[in-house]
Amino acid sequence: MTDTLLSVRNLSVAFHQGGKTTTAVDGVSFDIKRGEVVALVGESGSGKSVSANSILKLLPYPSASHPSGEILFNGKDLMTASDADLRQVRGNDITMIFQEPMTSLNPLHSIERQIAEILDLHQGITGAAARARVLELLNQVGIREPEKRLAAYPHELSGGQRQRVMIAMALANRPELLIADEPTTALDVTVQAQILALLKTLKDEHGMSMLFITHDLGIVRKIADRVCVMTKGKIVETGPTAEIFANPQHAYTRHLLASEPKGVPPVSDTSKPVVMQAEDMKVWFPIKAGFLRKVVDHVKAVDGIDLTLRAGQTLGVVGESGSGKTTLGLALTRLISSKGRVSFIGNDIAGYSFKQMRPLRNRMQIVFQDPFGSLSPRMAVSDIIAEGLKVHEPSLSEKERDARVAASLEEVGLDAATRWRYPHEFSGGQRQRIAIARAMVLKPQFVMLDEPTSALDMSVQAQVVDLLRDLQAKHSLAYLFISHDLKVVRALANDMIVMRLGKVVEQGPSERIFTAPQEDYTKALMAAAFNMEAVDVPAVRQ
Amino acid sequence: MAADIVSTDPILATGRTGRLSPVNRRRWDNFKANRRGFWSFWIFLVLFGLSLCAEFIANDKPILVSYKGELLVPALVQYPEEKFLGDMGFLAITDYGSAEISDEIKANGWMIWPPIRYSYQTANSNIPHSAPTKPFWLMDKAERCSGYPQGENDPGCTLGNLNWLGTDDQARDVAARMIYGFRISVLFGLCLTIASAIVGVTAGAVQGYFGGWTDLLLQRFIEIWSSMPVLYILLIIAAILPPGFFILLGIMLLFSWVGFVGIVRAEFLRARNFEYVRAARALGVNNRTIMFRHLLPNAMVATLTFLPFILSGSITTLTSLDFLGFGMPPGSASLGELISQGKSNLQAPWLGLTAFVVMSVMLSLLIFIGEAARDAFDPRKTFR
Secondary structure, X not given: OOOEEEEEEEEEEEEEEOOEEEEEEEEEEEEEEOOOEEEEEOOOOOOHHXXXXXXXXXXXXXXXXXXXXXXXXXXXXXXXXXXXXXXXXXXXXXXXXXXXXXXXXXXXXXXXXXXXXXXXXXXXXXXXXXXXHHHHHHHHOOOOOHHHHOOOOHHHOOHHHHHHXXXXXXXXOOOOEEEEEOOOOOOOHHHHHHHHHHHHHHHHHHOXXXXXXXXXXXXXXXHOOEEEEEEOOEEEEEEEHHHHHHOOXXXXXXXXXXOOOOOOOOOOOOOOOEEEEEEEEEEEEEEEEXXXXXXXXXXXXXXXXXXXXXXXOEEEEEOXXXXXXXXXXXXXXXXXXXXXXXXXXXXXXXXOOHHHHHXXXXXXXXXXXXXXXXXXXXXXXXXXXXXHHHHHOOOOOHHHHHHHHHHHHHHOOOOHHHHHOOHHHOOXXXXXXXXXXXXXXXXXXXXXXXXXXXXXXXXXXXHHHHHHHHHHHXXXXXXXXXXXXXXXXXXXXXXXXXXXXXXXXXXXXXXXHHHOOOOHHHHHHHHHHHHOOOOOOOOOOO | OHHHOOOOOHHHHOOOOOOOOHHHHHHHHHHHHXXXXXXXXXXXXXXXXXXXXXXXXEOOOOOEEEEOOEEEOOOOOOOOOHHHHHHHOOOOOOOOOOHHHXXXXXXXXXXXXXXXXXXXXXXXXXXXXXXXXOOHHHOOHHHHOOOOOOHHHOOOOOHHXXXXXXXXXXXEEHHHHHHHHHHHHHHHHHHHHHHHHHHHHHHHHHHHHHOHHHHHHHHHHHHHHHOOOHHHHHHHHHHHOOOOHHHHHHHHHHHHOHHHHHHHHHHHHHHOOOHHHHHHHHXXXXXXXXXXXXXXXXXXXXXXXXXXXXXXXXXXXXXXXHHHOOOOOOOOOOHHHHHHHHHHOOOOHHHHHHHHHHHHHHHHHHHHHHHHHHHHHOOOOOOO
């Protein structure tokens, strides 16, 4: 059982576009033995997904090409194999699961039909035999009451269930190798822990090998036997997982391991002035039904939340997707309407119109999650940052405005000379800095940070966390920090709220909640986030 | 943190440059890569530019006259006959083609004629036989000059005075009418396209951005509006109002703006939830600025892609109205009227053929440009 299943030798991938050629993967070699889990670790753009997709030749040929390399699977070179031969391997001997379970399933077919299709294609199983096998697979991947789920369409399933269906499809033909491309990145932490546990048991049961692609070192430590660290298209270090974590050799590996968000949050201080206060805040979206569109029920996105936020302090809002944390933030900044009292630096803003809010807008700012979506691609950086100044301080001359823009760019650690460039010329971390500069240029007192680090690589995440903490200390800012990432919250927030389905599960100083969580749900969240452990408590199941 | 700082590039650091934004740069390169569309674009621009100077190409007045030491520009300024003949002249507009005037001017100076000595309304009084007459190169020298008093030796029987593409049934020069007709078609198409783009984009933007009841009511209105029998309404209105360029433009505008609403509304609906739009709203930017600065550029891509096709559609509509006789006032140069003359004078194929060639060249050029523009704006399209 120790012979090599897959051997990638000196693989290179080049992309041609507009007369330019970029090398995405440069001479990568690695082996996967039978029954082994190998993790490809790296940050975005390191070429890890491209390498994995080359194994089954799933890249957009002919704009992609392989200048060199061979891929030996069971001794046969897939690189020179014909299309017909490749189709035999795809979905049969080697299968893949992808990051986004919503888009990898066809929304127009029931899940039974999608799984049965693969059985029919490769094994010719149809009819009752296929249905029995589909049920068996759904059972294996832990979908409850699979008989009732057979006719379900992807949109009727939750994210975790969809990923389970994807895994069922991948396992349908008992593959020898499963390639998992960031299979848990789009999922909540508790679901992520469940999926990881499932993959591990399935691997042991079937004795298959796995190639696991991820940027999350926590996952690697949990699941992989061996690790290949990739950066800039090259593998810089390979070795057994325990060895790499204990004794990293390459500078980049050490950098990656050291890049967990660190630092301590500000100290709680009740003598500081209150910036934002909300009592019994509610955001209910009506559900209308019937011919006359009568309101029959409400989606209670935020259901009775109290909070107090003081200058220089950070309130972390934690919860899984759909818990209402972003809605809470949008209601506090009056971008959507809500019920209940909201006061902001002494003004009762609950009933304010958009016009009435405008004079206060420069005191409250928002930084969004996606640094690619939150900057207009058609505006130069200087215009993006100056936009708020034009609204709130129209008396500034062109020169003064430019000086303020330059100063705020330097404040967030970017070269002021880059302000004439367009957003696409910057990396993700730099873009998030620009978004922060846009908020800071107005000298706000309150900043809502909506998952500002979730779309960033680990090492960049840590830098942004440091930057946010520095800015807070310098300007005595009040942060509302919304995140599902407990590690980042621990590094920034001194108070926190754990939300679930619009309600508060637990609220208090974050130190107490991290060290001694009271509620079952909080405990499950902590176990999943820090140890990748699935806790099967009723609070987590949906 | 220092590792994340962008290194200073000396070229970029000097400040804002006049270059196109990189997105537009790529689009222009893509447009150029489509050779057919690129050449069509230039050919069309040259033809349109030339037709704008139609008064200097085909006119019954000279471009420049030197008379008794004075420089006159009859193509632009109207001079009465008195100017040249004193008390003898009684016409308010000088007929420079008449022997008296040209002899008088030649005696006291010189004049430069345009290559074609007819305007779109000038009737040729020296045609060899009854109108419509053939293009001159289909007749021998004696025949083509037979309409002139002195026959072959008449000084008036020159290249500029002959009908290059023949005449229509009212002895008007087809070449001149073609040039003016092309101009008015393209101008009408451009005006209609721009006006309907402005109305349609505004309506679509308001619907998409505000959504809700605004969207619902306007959508229902548009559904009713666009289900009207446009042609009959055009005929009825044309029967009541005097026909003319701007009346026609207004009537057609009433119905043509609807075409833009759909795409613009969809783009605004999609883009109004983008994070950078939300970010702008959080900055306190007002609705109008958000629509103009952040949302319109998104919708413009779809709109611009549409424009050449709408343009060719507008031209076809005007031509067909002219053909039916409900278009421009009688006497104006129009390709539709030329086609209808071709239909009623089958013995004079040069009428129908000229109109056909002009229409097909013009519309093909516009479609080729439209194709190239569409490909240039397509972000997924790659060119080798």
